[in-house]
Amino acid sequence: MHAAVIQASDAPPVYRDHPDPAPRHGGELAVEVLAAGLHHLTRAKANGSHYSGNGVYPLVPGVDGVVRDEEGNVRYVVLDDTALGTFADRTLIDPRRSVILPGDTDPVRIAAAMNPAMSSWVALRRRVDFHAGQRVLVLGATGNAGRMAVQIAKLFGAAQVIAAGRDATRLGALTALGADETITFDRIGHAADVDVVIDYVWGECAADAMIPLLAARADRTAPLTWIQIGSIAGQTAPIPSAALRSARLQIVGSGIGSVPARDILAELPELASAVTAGAIDVRARAVPLAQVTQAWTAATDDRIVLVP
Ligand SMILES: NC(=O)c1ccc[n+]([C@@H]2O[C@H](COP(=O)([O-])OP(=O)(O)OC[C@H]3O[C@@H](n4cnc5c(N)ncnc54)[C@H](OP(=O)(O)O)[C@@H]3O)[C@@H](O)[C@H]2O)c1
Known part of the structure; x- marks a missing residue:
């Protein structure tokens, strides 16, 4: 063969x-x-x-x-x-x-x-306590896994799905796939009140998004689950300590081993x-x-x- x-x-x-x-x-x-x-x-x-x-x-x-x-x-x-x-x-x-x-x-x-589909499907079903009616932010939404995460979150009954990425033109195509809102990373504060973040980027990109997102939350004591799934922007992320203290943030990973x-x-x-x-x-x-x-x-x- x-x-x-x-x-x-x-x-x-x-x-x-x-x-x-x-x-x-x-x-x-x-x-x-x-x-x-x-x-x-x-x-x-x-x-x-x-x-x-x-x-x-x-x-x-x-x-x-x-x-x-x-x-x-x-x-x-x-x-x-x-x-x-x-x-x-x-x-x-x-x-x-x-x-x-x-x-x-x-x-x-x-x-x-x-x-790519399994990444968000398994994370929402098996890694975190996701339920219909919650609001979801997908970081790195223009890739294959991110595009599917937008669709799968909707399929699972998310009340709102916000798609975030670095390219406004490519983000625009996600509305047709069910995204309620699309934002570039510099406007991450507009996604402040989500319940779940599905993160495909990690690295400095994710770390830089945390404080602006958390600071803009209407209720910082409301739970926010950040699911680390991909690391396309960097294997390590310099998470500010204030991110973990200033809001009810928990960071979990989803992949082979953690599920x-x-x-x-x-x-x-x-x-x-x-x-x-x-x-x-x-x-x-x-x-x-x-x-x-x-x-x-x-x-x-x-x-x-x-x-x-
Ligand atoms: N844990 C799991 O179960 C699991 C399963 C599948 C995939 N993954 C991981 O998820 C990640 C994405 O996979 P994929 O299949 O969606 O890849 P992909 O189709 O190649 O898409 C890559 C995505 O990452 C974005 N991106 C690339 N470099 C970036 C940077 N420096 N800063 C910000 N965004 C950047 C791209 O944005 P542009 O559109 O702007 O180029 C695009 O949205 C990979 O790390 C992969 O290993 C994990």
């Missing part, structure tokens, strides 16, 4: 021959890969910058994807730590980490959507159904797996999906 192979943390993946995988125990299935998303997590695990990476090379990247098993079932699967990912003609899966999809599912759409794997897996069927039903707008670009080296560093707003 063919696979994308990475030889070292700073090397790009190369499309080449690879031995066919054979299940190592009865709980494992060898499956055909139909589509696999190129997510930030995929790259970060491969270059060793994500906390869940295991540093084993050579590595076939790919953290999730849509596969077909030998019985013809089409499944969305999330792989555990492995040196054989989904950027291959075939891979090995634990079926307990998968959900069977309807036969007419578009594999590219699912492969593009599940990782148990069983909780993440339990949300997959309903999320897959929502994506399949078209409840979430998805921007996907299918690229042949043979072009993985160029795709790895391609600059695009769409989520690249590699198709063997």
Whole structure:
């Protein structure tokens, strides 16, 4: 078979021959890969910058994807730590980490959507005590995960969703996806009275937003839950101590580890159904797996999906 192979943390993946995988125990299935998303997590695990990476090379990247098993079932699967990912003609899966999809599912759409959509879906369902009627601010709302967070917060009954980002033009497109208001980071005080912040940016960008947002709150004793999900603007954030003292702010993270794997897996069927039903707008670009080296560093707003 063919696979994308990475030889070292700073090397790009190369499309080449690879031995066919054979299940190592009865709980494992060898499956055909139909589509696999190129997510930030995929790259970060491969270059060793994500906390869940295991540093084993050579590595076939790919953290999730849509596969077909030998019985013809089409499944969305999330792989555990492995040196054989989904950027291959075939891979090995634990079926307990998968959900069977309807036969007419578009594999590219699912492969593009599940990782970015899961970030807010799981955070609101499994990490914090979110309930319908609350107000939500999405920081970094113009990205794939942020756009989906706007839609998912609405789907879950948020009374108001404010989308924040750095580019007013790109923010404008979020109104059609359900955002009640769009603001650039310098106007963050306009989102002061939200109950939940879904933060994809972190870094100085998030830290700089905290004091203006908290200072403008009508009631600083009203609880505000800040969910740290992505760190596209910086891995560390210089949080002002006053932010934690001057308002009823709690900061929590949501991701692999802070949410148990069983909780993440339990949300997959309903999320897959929502994506399949078209409840979430998805921007996907299918690229042949043979072009993985160029795709790895391609600059695009769409989520690249590699198709063997
Ligand atoms: N914890 C989880 O479960 C989970 C799951 C999925 C994703 N994530 C993380 O969430 C983050 C976003 O993922 P994504 O899939 O949405 O990425 P994406 O599609 O590439 O979008 C990136 C977003 O970040 C913004 N951005 C980039 N650099 C920035 C900066 N220096 N300052 C402010 N904003 C900046 C972009 O704004 P412009 O539109 O202005 O360029 C865009 O909104 C990543 O860190 C990813 O690893 C976490």
